[in-house]
Amino acid sequence: MSIILLLIGCSLLIAIGFLIAFIWSVRSGQVEDTSTPAYRILDEDKPVEDDSGEEE
């Protein structure tokens, strides 16, 4: 039964990994603006030609 102790330790480690991922995402500003990307994704599809042509 004491194998459970090991499993608990593993599960905690994994959970801490997710917590760190969450903190990283907040820190890098991913949750700063949640609505604009929803609009932005609609734009990128169509005008591939004129976007790439003029930029560089």
Next chain:
Amino acid sequence: MKQVKESNVCFHCGDPCGSDALMYQEHSFCCEGCKTVYQLLDENSMCRYYDLDENAGLKMDHPLAEGKYAFLDNPELSASLFRFKKPEKAMVQFFIPGMHCASCIWLIERLYKFLPGVLESRVNFDRKEVAIQFNPEEVSIRQVVEKLSALGYEPALITGNEEKKEYKSLLYRLGVAGFCTGNIMLFSFPEYLGMDPSSQETFSPVFQWLNLSLSIPVVFFSAQPFFAKAWKGLKYHDLNIDFPLALGIATLFIRSLLEVSMHWGQGFFDSLSALVFFLLIGRWLQDRAYEAMSFDRNFRSYFPMAVEVLSNDEEASQYRAIGELKVSERIRVRNQELIPADAILESGAAQIDYSFVNGESEIESAQIGDVIHAGGRQVGSSIILQVMRPVSESYLSALWNQQDKKEGSESIRSFSDWVGRYFTIALVFIALATLFYWLRIDTYKAFHAFTAVLIVACPCVLVVAAPFAFGNAMRWLAKKGIFLKSPDTVERVARVNEVVFDKTGTLTKQSASLEEIFNELNREEQAWIGGLCAHSSHPVSRMLHRYLGLESQVKTENYKEFPGKGIEAKWGENVWRVGSAHWILDGIKDEKESGVCVSVNGVLKARYRIDWHFRDDLDGLFANWDLPRYLYSGDRDTSRSELLRWFPEDHLHFRVSPEEKLKALRMDRERGQYPMMVGDGLNDAGALKEAWLGVSVTEDVHAFTPACDVIMVGKSISELPGFVRFCKNTLKTVKFSFLFSLVYNSIWMSFAVRGELQPLFAALLMPISSVTVFALNTIGIRYFARKERFQ
């Protein structure tokens, strides 16, 4: 891009063009400004803008004044706008009030196509902000601002307000609390479900110590704001709503700590961390609601940031921030610029449009030596003024500063705060009484009962219930085009007991119609006048042009436009004028002066009245509404007879200045009334602030952001009675759920006081009460919203 649209609608902004549409590349445009933006987009092959969202464009009826942003070339003045500035890269952030759809985002984020040197522009749609990175060696901040304005997205330049950042720490706290709560719950299951005695002995201590260590970050990191705020309240001798929470959290933690270390039991770690987690979720939702609704911008954002100050010899001039403007300095104000401070006219033809301040549609002319008030907008050529009073003491600022009063001494103590405070006092008293009673009998039981009382009666539901219910109500109202400034506004609305209306723009529509008073023109002359009016872009000229609807073949000669007065042209030997009565009749005052006149060689030939139409659904609005209502209008009493249908005779007041409105509202307040002011926009700003509740009626919720408590879409005005009823019912629902949880809590408290409540049982009771209260609120509010047909 080749999409066929309704031909009579402006291709850019979607407004109806009438018969006088400007044609360009098979598209019709309502005005020169809209056409220009289209041309600009077309040249840069950016016309996809029009595909993303219908009627994406913003109406460009106020052409950008030349040199309006010249002051941005002065590094001292523009410095405050930069987020950071290095030689090769700089970043600025603007608030763009006009941003409203996917097309706007698409266009603004492609600013680099219009302006080489712009590296990146990123839009935050919720805040209507854009962060622009550019190379200051290639392009100046002035060019960036001017290009944005030319596209129709004129930014509001606001300097030095650095808030936020706090939401990030809230998210960290929320994340940690969520992590710990989930794990603690897992480790608590075995205790709840039971284990066989042998494994109980091995595992119980492990789980308990794990829970204890996981709860430490919850209490000391996640719950820290509650402790901080409670402590702050205590320092000012005020039991705020965070105090009972902090007390509850502290009690739960200390008791659990003792239970585990003394081997009394398993503690309350799951309840404790779940409580903190849900509290933080509530707070986060509340913050997000506030952010979406934060439409209250400082009035200074409507003012210019800098003015052109002339030196004594009039040769040199420099731009200076308006805050640094000194008395007796001389300033130049150009076409379409706002007068920043009360000043005396020194030279130039002053045509001041005061609609910003008092809502009057007419343009006033001023003589040299006259005082011109801050907030007026110069129309026409530039004028030179001598500053009379500093900006902060001007009439408009004085009006605006009324707001401080309402927020400060007079503010209501919110209902939930009130309950929270008395409930806490009662709770602490009962808990202490229990403690002292049992101390004489059984020390262990005394402590046990004391904490049980605090836990079972934890007022967390009371704290969260009201904001939750009000936030819910806000969502329903938003569906109907009614936007509240904050959840607490619901409480304010519920207490309203009289209504004050403004007329123009509130009860009337924003557009007007023309009516003939007398007309001695023959058909040919009418046609010629109609053609003459087509030359001018003034709204009244265009209205007259549409009204006459004819086009003459006879050419106009010597066409001249007098800003703020009218237009003049020659037909053969005769000089014709079309313009304001004041100008045509050469200053003879009479009662119907808001009309437009036509004269030939100084002889009056025709006259038209301009009528502002009432909204369609006013009968529905006033039909069954029993609140006393008043009307305060800045206009003349031309529509008195119509208004008598809805208002008692002695409740109608005309020609009321903004200050008088404000005084009237203040008197009502002093009589103990709770007046709701329904007005439009900035010219009623003072009154909206002074009223118990300021409701601003507007056609475009996003474009106009005055200071008030509620913003309402014009067509929803007939919902006003339903809106007040709904808020009253919401408050009733909240009160009922409070009563419910009070009764529920007192029942269990009676057990707790007697020391008969098992810890496990107490931990289960708490969430049940919370869930019931939330359900009660949700269902109740949904029921009342359905009843008012807020669908």
